[in-house]
Amino acid sequence: MEKSIPDIVVGRLPRYLRSLEYMLKNGIKTTSSQELGESIGISAAQIRKDLSQFGEFGKQGTGYSVRYLVDQLQSILHVNQSWDLVLVGVGDLGTALATYQGFVNRGFHIVLAFDNDPAKTGKKIGDVTIHGMDQMEAKIAESGAKIAMLSVPAAAAQEVAENLIKSGIRAILNYAPMQLILPRDIHVEYLDPITKLQHMTYYLG
Amino acid sequence: MEKSIPDIVVGRLPRYLRSLEYMLKNGIKTTSSQELGESIGISAAQIRKDLSQFGEFGKQGTGYSVRYLVDQLQSILHVNQSWDLVLVGVGDLGTALATYQGFVNRGFHIVLAFDNDPAKTGKKIGDVTIHGMDQMEAKIAESGAKIAMLSVPAAAAQEVAENLIKSGIRAILNYAPMQLILPRDIHVEYLDPITKLQHMTYYLG
DNA sequence: TCATCTTCTTAAACCATCGTTACAAGCGAG
């Protein structure tokens, strides 16, 4: 069994990848941990240690091949493939998410959308039709999607999340201002702006 | 000089506050670190230790007065007042942010909006008029706002952020998929969904 | 070609931070 990688390390990999992809696009062939670190504000030693958890990707004296490292990171993060997303809650925010091109560009495709407002069901948002919540379990199971974006009101978030898991969802991007209590093996990331704002106001005295 | 509080502790306070406000709204007068912890998935000891950094708010044998603790946390986080927000970048996402009622309910008011698209300037979004980027420095300085929400394309984010700081902004909620390199005393929180999604796909092998 | 110098990685050792466990002391009910 492979020794497990700390979650905090995994969380930094997308940031490395983003910067490396930018270099690749600009024709930079080679980089060093120092250069990469300066471009994203992380110490060179930190980057080297993180990468060394997954293998040896660099050459002493030379540094890293940008293209090779991009390939490796994409492979590690499993983003060298397309991922299907489910959107739950098509309010203002959900609508913005559905039309955001950034997802598609990175290989994330919204394949299903749900809302409990009868006035919305049947309409199309982006490329997909909005279904009622009652169809959620069947539709998701059929699609095989593993990732959901949750943009429902806080009061509904916990219940909806539990239903998502029953339907086969294993990772949730939670926009609702609500902490979810879910099984350990479900991965949740939080994107609630209020929590972040309140964190910042502490320092603004 | 007061000993400085770890940032990671500060980051948990809004979560405690959220749950406590929920209890308050539901008429719960008293709670314990254990009960609070179970409601948000954090250990009781962690909560007690965090709170103890700021003072002694509980009674042995009884627990915490919900109302009192809410007051204290609001005061610590400086959210017992109204905050002005500046919105930069009025695309799909920016539009959703401008009309999101959650901000107003928590005392965060968007007072200025900027976009570099001439077709948008002069129009109103929510309660505010959209201005051109060229007016940013003057308008922000005049308003005295300290917090900005950044929803511009990645390529523009760094430059816009630097201009925001020149205008007096001290905290940035960054929706752009871009790491910002800024002075230490500027507080930045990241809300880029792609980074979060790529973090999750690691575990979905 | 070969020795030497520089650069940058890898890995180990060290140090700081964070979280959990354990416990003494205080409050309230009976």
Add this chain to the structure above:
DNA sequence: CTCGCTTGTAACGATGGTTTAAGAAGATGA
């Protein structure tokens, strides 16, 4: 007064990050 409950904090252990030492590849110059 006694018992059960809950806090606040000290001590411990785990995790995370930085520093340092060692080694390998390429560049330079004779």
